[in-house]
Amino acid sequence: MIQLCNIGKVYxxxxxxxxxxxLKIPSGDFVYITGSSGAGKSTLLRLLYCADRxxxxxxxxxxxxxxxxxxxxxxxxxxxxxxxxxxxxLLNKRTVFENVALPLQVQGLAKQEIQSRVYxxxxxxxxxxxxxxxxxxxxxxxxxxxxxxxxxxxxxxxLLADEPTGNLDSDLAIEIMEMFTRINHEGTxxxxxxxxxxxxxxxxxxxxxxxxxxxxxxxLPQTAEETPSKEEAI
Amino acid sequence: MERLxxxxxxTLLSMRQTPLLSGATIGTVAIALMLLSFFTLxxxxxxxLTRQWSRDIQVIVYLDRIPSNSVLEQWCQEITKLPAVxxxxxxxxxxxxxxxRKRLGQNDDLLDGLMPxxxxxxLEIALRxxxxxxxxxxxxxxxxxxxxxxxxxxxxxxxxxRYDAFMFLLRxxxxxxxxxLIFATLFIISNTIKLTIYARRDELEILSLIGATPFFIKAxxxxxxxxxxxIGALLALGGCHVLYYFFLKKGLAALLTTAAAQNISFLPTWxxxxxxxxxxxxxxxxxxxxxxxxxxx
Ligand SMILES: Nc1ncnc2c1ncn2[C@@H]1O[C@H](COP(=O)(O)OP(=O)(O)OP(=O)(O)O)[C@@H](O)[C@H]1O
Ligand SMILES: [Mg+2]
Numbered sequence: 451m452i453q454l455c456n457i458g459k460v461y462x463x464x465x466x467x468x469x470x471x472x473l474k475i476p477s478g479d480f481v482y483i484t485g486s487s488g489a490g491k492s493t494l495l496r497l498l499y500c501a502d503r504x505x506x507x508x509x510x511x512x513x514x515x516x517x518x519x520x521x522x523x524x525x526x527x528x529x530x531x532x533x534x535x536x537x538x539x540l541l542n543k544r545t546v547f548e549n550v551a552l553p554l555q556v557q558g559l560a561k562q563e564i565q566s567r568v569y570x571x572x573x574x575x576x577x578x579x580x581x582x583x584x585x586x587x588x589x590x591x592x593x594x595x596x597x598x599x600x601x602x603x604x605x606x607x608x609l610l611a612d613e614p615t616g617n618l619d620s621d622l623a624i625e626i627m628e629m630f631t632r633i634n635h636e637g638t639x640x641x642x643x644x645x646x647x648x649x650x651x652x653x654x655x656x657x658x659x660x661x662x663x664x665x666x667x668x669x670l671p672q673t674a675e676e677t678p679s680k681e682e683a684i
Numbered sequence: 685m686e687r688l689x690x691x692x693x694x695t696l697l698s699m700r701q702t703p704l705l706s707g708a709t710i711g712t713v714a715i716a717l718m719l720l721s722f723f724t725l726x727x728x729x730x731x732x733l734t735r736q737w738s739r740d741i742q743v744i745v746y747l748d749r750i751p752s753n754s755v756l757e758q759w760c761q762e763i764t765k766l767p768a769v770x771x772x773x774x775x776x777x778x779x780x781x782x783x784x785r786k787r788l789g790q791n792d793d794l795l796d797g798l799m800p801x802x803x804x805x806x807l808e809i810a811l812r813x814x815x816x817x818x819x820x821x822x823x824x825x826x827x828x829x830x831x832x833x834x835x836x837x838x839x840x841x842x843x844x845x846r847y848d849a850f851m852f853l854l855r856x857x858x859x860x861x862x863x864x865l866i867f868a869t870l871f872i873i874s875n876t877i878k879l880t881i882y883a884r885r886d887e888l889e890i891l892s893l894i895g896a897t898p899f900f901i902k903a904x905x906x907x908x909x910x911x912x913x914x915i916g917a918l919l920a921l922g923g924c925h926v927l928y929y930f931f932l933k934k935g936l937a938a939l940l941t942t943a944a945a946q947n948i949s950f951l952p953t954w955x956x957x958x959x960x961x962x963x964x965x966x967x968x969x970x971x972x973x974x975x976x977x978x979x980x981x
Contacts, residue, residue, distance in 0.1 A: 501893065505945050521898045528895035539890050543701075556896040600894070 451477055452498065452608070452639065457507035459493055459663075468663045471507070475641065476617070477607075480634045482650060483643045485660035492536055494660070495610045498625035498641070499533050500524045524564030529557055530652040532638075538593050540585040540600075546572070547581040557604070559644040567603060574629070575599045585660045590617035598626060608639045615646055627653055695911060706912055709876045709970075710945040713916025713963050714923065716869035720862055721924045721951060721959050725932065727858045728955070729948050734851065741816045741844065742823055746836040750777070759807070759831075760968055768815035768824045773808040776894075777801055804836075818844040866966070873970030875956040877909055881971075881978050888978055907972045913967020917960045925950065 452475040452578060459468040467490045475481055484490045496502045496508060500516055508517050540549050547568055554564045572578045575595040585593050594617045601609060611630070616622035627649060644650070650657060654671030666675045697707045751759070760772045775783075781800035809828075811820055821839040828834050830883045881888065891901045933948050951959070 468763055473820065499893075525892070525895050525900075528893065535893075539886075539893060541887055543887075552891070553894040555718060556891065556894060556900060603894075645746040 451475070451510070451512060452641075453510040454497075455508045456508075457497065457504045457509065459490075459497060459502065460505045466663060468497075468504075471665060473658070473665070473668075477639050478634070478637055479629070480640045480655045481642070482593065482655055482657040483641060483660060484650065484657060485666075486645065489660040490663045491645075491660055492612050493663075495612050495641060495643055498608075498610055499531060500527060529553070529604060530604035530607045530656050532604060534594075534597050534601045534609075534614045536612040536616070536643075538585070538597040540593060540596055542584060542586050545584060546577060546588070548570050549585065549596055550603055553600060553604045559634075568599075571599045571603055576667070591619070591622055593647075594618060595622075595626070598629070601629055602629075602633060606638055608641070609633065611640070611642045613644055614642065615644065615649060620648065623649060624652070655680040691903050691907055695907045698880070698884070698904065698908060699912075702883060705876060705880045705883070706908075709873055709880075709909070709912045709967070710916045710919065712869060712872045712876060713913050713966055716865050716872075716925075717917050717920035717959055717966075719922045720865050720921055720962075721955075722927060722932075723858065723861055724955065725924065725928065725951055727854055730835050730854060730949060731851075732949070733849070741811055741821065741840065741847075743809045743811065743821055743828070743830060744838040745809065745834045746804045746838070747806060747833070748804065748836070749833075750805055751833075759964075763807070763809060763828070765826065766827060768811055768820055770810040770812045775806045777803055777805045780805065784953035822897035842938050855909055866962075867924055869902070869966055870970055870973075873909070873913070873966055874973040877905070877971045878906075878974035881905060881974055885978060905975055906968055909969075909971030910964045911967065911968070912958060913963040913965070915963075916967070917963025920963070921956055921959055 452473075454471050454473040457468055457471040457473075460466045460468075471494065485491055493502070497504050498511070498516075500519060504517060508515055510516070511527070513673060515529075516524075519527060544552075550570045550572060551564050554567065555626060555637070569578065569579070569581075572581055575598060577592060577595055577599070580588065580592065585596060588596065594614065598611070598614055601611070609630070614630075615626055618626060630640055630642065631653070656668070656670050659667045659669075756774060762773065763769055763772045764837070778800045780803040781795070784803060785795055788794060796927060810823070811824065815824065825837045825839065828837070888901055892898075926948055
């Protein structure tokens with residue numbers, strides 16, 4: 451369960467990004483956050499990841515209040531969360547393999563386990579032939595898949611994805627969405643920021659619309675249970 | 685274990701990736717520590733030599749009357765017990781006369797026909813090293829003058845005064861110059877390492893974003909700093925050795941007018957270890973300072 455109470459965010463330069471956000475997201479949910487550019491989608495996700503602190507209000511994740519965590523606790527929290535960044539944030543000097551392995555290395559897992567898990571996941575996102583490439587030698591879509599793989603490698607309880615399909619053609623976007631659906635079925639809460647209407651229509655889910663930092667609507671899909679992805683997944 | 689290997693790998697890799705900056709850090713440490721060790725070496729040797737001179741510092745008590753053997757023995761025992769005293773030596777009138785004759789050398793015929801009784805007997809009191817200062821000597825004299833039979837003291841007042849001032853100046857200059865050098869080095873190193881960190885700030889950010897603890901992020905940089913500091917210190921010691929053998933040994937000997945160059949020595953082992961430790965600490969502190977700014981989250 452993720453809960454936001456009266457969240458407001460004003461950036462240091464004075465730009466207001468979020469106003470009075472109240473939100474409850476039960477564990478295991480799959481939620482879209484949408485809205486036009488500059489509406490505050492990325493800001494909202496960044497707050498959940500403790501990449502920024504809210505200017506006001508409280509954020510609860512499970513039993514924990516994550517509003518004012520110490521640096522070490524932030525680090526431990528992030529190990530339970532996967533984040534796909536809008537700008538990927540890959541290490542351009544390291545290979546695809548090393549990039550995906552990094553979160554596990556940080557946690558001090560054994561080399562063999564890291565290797566097998568990374569290889570499996572890269573296979574899963576279709577990049578097993580490019581593990582020794584550097585990110586800048588890949589296409590935008592391939593980089594995005596590396597970023598997604600890195601977020602999923604820790605088997606997170608919560609997956610936050612900021613425009614994860616922004617650089618993908620619609621076939622690939624659908625594949626990625628199916629991947630997300632699958633890990634959602636395995637119990638991971640997924641929050642996905644996107645302004646891809648096609649995607650919203652194709653995989654209808656609970657959708658939160660932001661505008662100018664306010665929530666303007668929060669709707670469940672009409673056909674609540676039946677999602678087209680379900681058959682295709684598995 | 686995995687982590688240790690990871691840190692080592694990262695450290696070496698990063699030094700290979702930024703050889704110029706690593707070189708600059710090592711060079712800074714090396715030059716600063718070389719200056720420092722060189723200066724220490726000089727101070728150390730000067731101090732050593734003056735310590736040898738200071739063996740001559742003693743308090744002499746001239747005795748008006750010749751004490752009986754038992755009284756003399758008691759005095760000697762009492763004086764030896766004083767904390768500032770190393771040894772007490774009784775110089776009889778005959779011994780004083782004999783010394784005087786020797787000092788006169790060829791002119792000793794001047795003394796012919798004189799009785800040894802013309803010179804007073806005395807107690808020569810050698811001081812322990814820590815008491816070989818003007819104050820030490822004065823305090824001892826004050827203690828001794830409680831015995832009313834002791835009234836005539838000699839202890840080279842003027843010489844001691846100058847010796848004290850000289851040692852004070854030497855230590856003061858050493859401490860000031862050393863402190864200044866250390867701060868300057870710290871400043872330069874932390875700025876150089878800041879550049880290294882700046883060149884890799886994306887990596888720091890990403891590591892932090894994927895759940896690396898602050899320690900995990902900092903450790904490779906700290907290890908790098910410490911390692912570079914230690915290498916710099918080793919280079920400094922090596923350079924100092926070279927300078928020492930080719931220039932300093934003869935130069936110092938000439939300067940201090942000591943006959944034998946073997947009185948000049950290189951820094952003792954503990955000081956060399958201290959220089960190494962100092963380099964390591966400088967590197968560590970030099971990377972800790974800028975890291976505090978970059979790794980906040
Ligand atoms: N680091 C920052 N410093 C100052 N202002 C910022 C910062 N990041 C975002 N903003 C501002 O906050 C507002 C919300 O930005 P945010 O990135 O959350 O929008 P978004 O919904 O993700 O947009 P997009 O769809 O283009 O990614 C914008 O007006 C933006 O200018
Ligand atoms: Mg955004």
